[in-house]
Amino acid sequence: MSSAIKRAPTGVAELDRALEGGVPQGSWIVVTGEPGVGKSILCMHFAHAGLKAGDPVVYVTTEQEFKDVMEQARQLGMDMSEFTVHSIASRRQPEEPPHIVVIDIFGLLKVARQLSERARAEAQGADRERARKYATLSIETLIEAINEAYDILAVVSERGRAPERHVRLVIDSMSAFWADKPAMARKYSYQLKIATHRDNVTALLTSQYAPTTKMTFGFGLEHIADGVVHMWMDDVETAKEVRRWLIVKKMRMTNHAVRAFRVNIVPGRGLVLETP
Numbered sequence: 001m002s003s004a005i006k007r008a009p010t011g012v013a014e015l016d017r018a019l020e021g022g023v024p025q026g027s028w029i030v031v032t033g034e035p036g037v038g039k040s041i042l043c044m045h046f047a048h049a050g051l052k053a054g055d056p057v058v059y060v061t062t063e064q065e066f067k068d069v070m071e072q073a074r075q076l077g078m079d080m081s082e083f084t085v086h087s088i089a090s091r092r093q094p095e096e097p098p099h100i101v102v103i104d105i106f107g108l109l110k111v112a113r114q115l116s117e118r119a120r121a122e123a124q125g126a127d128r129e130r131a132r133k134y135a136t137l138s139i140e141t142l143i144e145a146i147n148e149a150y151d152i153l154a155v156v157s158e159r160g161r162a163p164e165r166h167v168r169l170v171i172d173s174m175s176a177f178w179a180d181k182p183a184m185a186r187k188y189s190y191q192l193k194i195a196t197h198r199d200n201v202t203a204l205l206t207s208q209y210a211p212t213t214k215m216t217f218g219f220g221l222e223h224i225a226d227g228v229v230h231m232w233m234d235d236v237e238t239a240k241e242v243r244r245w246l247i248v249k250k251m252r253m254t255n256h257a258v259r260a261f262r263v264n265i266v267p268g269r270g271l272v273l274e275t276p
């Protein structure tokens with residue numbers, strides 16, 4: 001049966017081989033791991049592989065500006081300069097659907113302001129002052145921004161309906177949305193998935209967790225995932241070097257590899273996995 005499943009290659013050759021060609025289209029994949037293990041680089045591969053295949057990309061980046069994402073991707077052999085980019089922070093509407101819609105902190109800030117203004121306009125008289133104010137890094141703001149991105153890509157004829165083209169959604173990282181309330185991770189993850197999951201959208205979401213906060217940070221997001229890729233590094237004090245690893249912990253509908261790969265980050269190539 002697995003041959004009937006459409007797959008979205010991640011762009012990392014060894015990983016795609018380990019996944020029977022890629023992640024199942026329409027699935028939600030969570031990438032977990034501490035800082036520096038290569039999560040953001042995996043996101044770049046996933047976006048670049050999509051663009052090469054003709055998939056539009058919605059790229060949420062909370063930790064760095066998209067121009068820096070593009071620059072780092074270029075250093076690692078993924079040139080995205082030929083693709084058109086539209087930031088939702090921009091005032092103008094794109095004339096044609098772009099290849100990439102970027103949702104960065106400035107875009108989220110703009111959407112949060114719009115939501116707050118709308119809530120104020122809808123409130124009556126004295127209630128105006130008490131109208132809801134939306135935070136930049138709130139799950140409602142993120143959901144609205146992603147739906148705006150779907151509209152911009154003109155891949156959804158009506159909100160709530162499946163887009164006609166295959167779209168890739170990257171969220172790097174989700175942890176930013178519950179940084180001050182880790183206990184809400186599970187609830188927010190559900191809310192997000194219910195509001196933005198579409199059959200034709202394949203999503204890659206990163207979650208940062210330090211070993212000490214594993215439970216609260218990791219498990220909220222892992223709960224909604226169709227696939228979990230975990231990345232980590234050996235204790236640097238013991239190893240006296242940065243030794244990175246990647247393992248596929250879960251992948252629905254996939255007879256995936258079950259052993260960990262060593263991860264090398266190679267200029268001009270990006271993530272290069274090897275079996276130890």
Ligand SMILES: Nc1ncnc2c1ncn2[C@@H]1O[C@H](COP(=O)(O)OP(=O)(O)O)[C@@H](O)[C@H]1O
Nearest residue numbers: 034035036037038039040041042075265266267
């Ligand atoms: N151009 C490059 N060449 C080689 N290694 C790089 C390059 N850029 C980044 N790296 C490596 O990638 C690491 C960052 O990976 P990243 O995906 O940002 O981690 P994470 O998102 O998990 O925090 C850096 O610490 C560095 O070791």
Ligand SMILES: [Mg+2]
Nearest residue numbers: 039040063172
């Ligand atoms: Mg990162």
